Amino acid sequence: MDVIEIKNNQKIKRAEIPVTDFENFTKKIISYDVRVVNLFAKKENGQNRLYCIFANDKEKRLFLTTTYVGGSYPSLTLKKPCLQMFERVIYEEENILPEGHPFLKPVRKQDGNNYEFLKSHDLQTHEVAVGPVHAGIIEPGHFRFLCNGERVNHLEIQLGFQHRGVESLMKKRPSIQLAESICGDSTIAHSMAYARAMESLSNIDVTHREKLIRLIALEMERMAIHVGDIGAVAGDVAYQMAANILGVTRTLVINTMLELSGSRFGKGLMKLGGVNYDIDDVIREKILKMLDEVNDRTDKTVKAMFGHATVVSRLENTGVVGKKRAREIGLVGMAARACGEEFDARIYDDYSNFEITTLKTGDVYARTYLRYLEIKKSTTLIKNMLAELDGEFSKQRYTLNLEPDSFVFSILEGWRGEICHCVMTDSNSFIDTYKIKDASFNNWFGLALAVRNNQISDFPVCNKSFNLSYCGFDL
Amino acid sequence: MMFLIVLILPFFFIGLINKMKAIYVGKQGASIFQPYYDFFKLIKKGEVISDTSSFVFQIAPSINLACTIIAAVLLTLFHFEGDFILFSYVLALGKFFSVIAAMDTGSSFEGMGASREVSYTSFVEPAFFIIIGSLAALSGHYSFLSIFGLLQSKNEIVMLIAILAVFAIFMMILIEGSRVPIDDPKTHLELTMIHEVMVLDNSGVDLAFIHYASALKMLLFSALIAAIICPQYLWASLLVILFIAFLIATIESIGARIRLTHIIEYTFTMIAVALIVMALVLLIMHGGRF
Numbered sequence: 001m002d003v004i005e006i007k008n009n010q011k012i013k014r015a016e017i018p019v020t021d022f023e024n025f026t027k028k029i030i031s032y033d034v035r036v037v038n039l040f041a042k043k044e045n046g047q048n049r050l051y052c053i054f055a056n057d058k059e060k061r062l063f064l065t066t067t068y069v070g071g072s073y074p075s076l077t078l079k080k081p082c083l084q085m086f087e088r089v090i091y092e093e094e095n096i097l098p099e100g101h102p103f104l105k106p107v108r109k110q111d112g113n114n115y116e117f118l119k120s121h122d123l124q125t126h127e128v129a130v131g132p133v134h135a136g137i138i139e140p141g142h143f144r145f146l147c148n149g150e151r152v153n154h155l156e157i158q159l160g161f162q163h164r165g166v167e168s169l170m171k172k173r174p175s176i177q178l179a180e181s182i183c184g185d186s187t188i189a190h191s192m193a194y195a196r197a198m199e200s201l202s203n204i205d206v207t208h209r210e211k212l213i214r215l216i217a218l219e220m221e222r223m224a225i226h227v228g229d230i231g232a233v234a235g236d237v238a239y240q241m242a243a244n245i246l247g248v249t250r251t252l253v254i255n256t257m258l259e260l261s262g263s264r265f266g267k268g269l270m271k272l273g274g275v276n277y278d279i280d281d282v283i284r285e286k287i288l289k290m291l292d293e294v295n296d297r298t299d300k301t302v303k304a305m306f307g308h309a310t311v312v313s314r315l316e317n318t319g320v321v322g323k324k325r326a327r328e329i330g331l332v333g334m335a336a337r338a339c340g341e342e343f344d345a346r347i348y349d350d351y352s353n354f355e356i357t358t359l360k361t362g363d364v365y366a367r368t369y370l371r372y373l374e375i376k377k378s379t380t381l382i383k384n385m386l387a388e389l390d391g392e393f394s395k396q397r398y399t400l401n402l403e404p405d406s407f408v409f410s411i412l413e414g415w416r417g418e419i420c421h422c423v424m425t426d427s428n429s430f431i432d433t434y435k436i437k438d439a440s441f442n443n444w445f446g447l448a449l450a451v452r453n454n455q456i457s458d459f460p461v462c463n464k465s466f467n468l469s470y471c472g473f474d475l
Numbered sequence: 476m477m478f479l480i481v482l483i484l485p486f487f488f489i490g491l492i493n494k495m496k497a498i499y500v501g502k503q504g505a506s507i508f509q510p511y512y513d514f515f516k517l518i519k520k521g522e523v524i525s526d527t528s529s530f531v532f533q534i535a536p537s538i539n540l541a542c543t544i545i546a547a548v549l550l551t552l553f554h555f556e557g558d559f560i561l562f563s564y565v566l567a568l569g570k571f572f573s574v575i576a577a578m579d580t581g582s583s584f585e586g587m588g589a590s591r592e593v594s595y596t597s598f599v600e601p602a603f604f605i606i607i608g609s610l611a612a613l614s615g616h617y618s619f620l621s622i623f624g625l626l627q628s629k630n631e632i633v634m635l636i637a638i639l640a641v642f643a644i645f646m647m648i649l650i651e652g653s654r655v656p657i658d659d660p661k662t663h664l665e666l667t668m669i670h671e672v673m674v675l676d677n678s679g680v681d682l683a684f685i686h687y688a689s690a691l692k693m694l695l696f697s698a699l700i701a702a703i704i705c706p707q708y709l710w711a712s713l714l715v716i717l718f719i720a721f722l723i724a725t726i727e728s729i730g731a732r733i734r735l736t737h738i739i740e741y742t743f744t745m746i747a748v749a750l751i752v753m754a755l756v757l758l759i760m761h762g763g764r765f
Contacts, residue, residue: 126583126586127583128583128584128587128666129583130665130666135663135664135665136663136664150591150735150736234731236662236664236667237731237732238655238656238659238661238662238727238730238731238732239730239731239732240496240499240500240661240727240728241499241500241728241729244500244501244502245500245501308730308731310656310730310731310732310733311731313733313734313737314731314732314733314734455734455735455736456587456666457666457667457734457735458667458734458735459666460664460666460667
């Protein structure tokens with residue numbers, strides 16, 4: 001046994017986790033068919049152990065394998081480029097050197113700004129530095145462009161300004177509130193992943209009704225952000241009409257969330273063992289009404305927007321990431337589906353017969369239009385789930401009562417892409433390892449590639465089409 | 476009279492556009508007088524001046540404003556042979572100073588903005604000269620007098636010339652005023668800006684001057700259109716200007732911005748229209764016989 005198949009949100013004993021030699025480990029994870037979901041290192045009994053969770057999306061199976069390494073190991077990035085960020089994190093956090101890694105720069109910790117950005121010796125090339133403080137109310141991040149006139153030759157992204165140490169806080173004081181604050185626009189998704197992992201470790205069963213309420217909230221979060229983001233893309237190309245109408249339409253969704261949970265972003269909805277608020281008939285009617293209204297407005301606006309020649313000419317062939325490239329750099333979620341990759345973590349979830357929507361072109365147009373298709377899909381899913389909603393709503397309160405020496409992996413599809421929480425407990429039932437991966441972790445590099453050879457003035461619209469999280473990456 | 480109105484009106488013009496844009500998308504919008512409030516607010520504020528900049532940065536906004544006011548004088552008060560050449564070049568002088576002031580800050584953004592501003596607005600100048608020069612040749616006045624009341628002519632070809640000239644000058648307004656589809660005055664994204672990014676480092680009085688000068692410049696070009704359509708009555712000129720504000724607001728509300736690389740096609744359209752004006756003028760001057 002060199003790999004073990006794991007199920008989403010189902011704990012296994014740590015003793016069951018197989019160990020294999022490094023060669024075999026490499027062979028397993030660099031295969032083209034599998035997608036590495038998470039790779040992290042951990043010190044165990046004085047040895048460094050690499051954990052790798054990988055997925056075979058076609059067969060809907062998740063696997064786990066591990067190996068022991070010394071203070072360094074031959075870098076896997078050379079064989080599978082999408083591992084570059086994982087290896088950089090491993091080097092930064094555990095100080096295990098991936099030998100031959102081509103781009104071993106700091107990820108979150110900045111070492112007193114000693115890092116030298118890539119430079120060009122070409123006299124035609126000039127640098128444009130943007131941020132870390134930006135115009136508008138957004139998070140901090142630094143972008144360094146190497147440009148030839150208006151054309152971007154290279155973009156280097158430096159993040160880490162929002163590093164709060166969420167993973168180590170999770171070990172000391174795990175709480176829903178902390179999980180909700182990992183990334184503000186994916187509040188539901190992160191708190192849900194946390195809750196599911198903890199429920200599995202504490203042997204808490206969630207009723208069918210509450211499972212559905214969670215998924216409804218997750219889909220509402222997806223709708224709200226997608227509606228807002230299509231509007232934001234329109235705003236970036238100065239298409240005022242859609243920007244304003246969709247901005248208002250987003251409010252309809254999040255105000256319904258406010259009525260459900262008391263917070264427009266769904267804070268306080270999730271609890272250990274279920275949800276705090278039930279969807280009763282009044283709320284159900286409100287949600288249904290909201291869905292019709294939102295769909296009506298979005299349909300009309302999107303039709304006008306994508307029928308507008310100037311808008312389409314701005315979006316088409318801008319910021320293209322090809323399918324092959326997307327696979328190489330490990331793009332996930334919506335951005336990957338816009339390139340034609342069939343990755344959607346909802347296939348590992350409780351949805352009944354879920355089908356993946358993809359587009360082919362991988363440009364800003366595809367990433368924007370896919371959001372519209374996902375809004376339609378979410379509407380159908382929510383309607384189906386509302387119809388299915390029955391059974392008990394438990395008001396019971398649970399406390400964390402973790403099983404010792406266990407491992408659990410929780411994956412779900414947030415609006416941006418897959419969100420994974422990976423938790424291990426030690427023999428005293430304390431949390432030993434808490435690894436969080438937001439889709440932004442995979443996709444920031446996709447943005448850097450998307451703007452390459454594009455106009456620098458098209459960067460904002462490329463950026464908006466990905467709309468990645470800074471704090472979800474920085475943790 | 477017209478001169479005083481032109482001096483007072485610029486912010487009203489901008490405020491009107493903003494108000495109409497807001498109404499278009501179903502918002503209430505800020506007061507029409509908001510640009511005036513902003514102006515007086517900025518006048519009262521102190522300035523922050525970058526350590527890396529020289530005296531050029533500090534004098535440029537005032538020079539730019541002075542140049543624009545001289546241009547306003549030339550258009551509305553005094554007319555003499557060759558005044559339109561001076562008009563165009565005082566505006567160019569003002570722009571020259573705002574461009575070198577932007578370069579002076581040493582910021583990569585402002586250099587980028589300066590380069591864009593120059594590459595796109597440099598096409599306005601030839602188009603402007605082709606049009607006004609042709610009209611001057613047609614009328615025999617080598618000043619702005621040549622354009623006045625062109626549309627009132629009974630000759631169909633002259634009317635056609637006037638309409639084409641108005642169209643080309645309207646295209647100039649959108650470039651010089653940094654409006655959609657060339658630039659987006661509302662955006663906060665430095666990387667996409669043309670005009671706005673050049674003035675990122677300015678604050679206080681200087682910024683107030685810059686805002687005023689660019690609004691005045693837009694109004695001057697609108698006044699040029701008004702002069703072609705109906706110079707006799709003040710109220711009619713004001714109506715024309717009002718209508719131009721409405722047109723700009725409409726374009727901004729229903730359209731999107733074109734890609735930066737496509738602006739060059741826009742400017743070529745403008746020059747092409749100017750060339751048609753020239754061709755028609757030559758046609759008339761030779762009485763249709765070549």
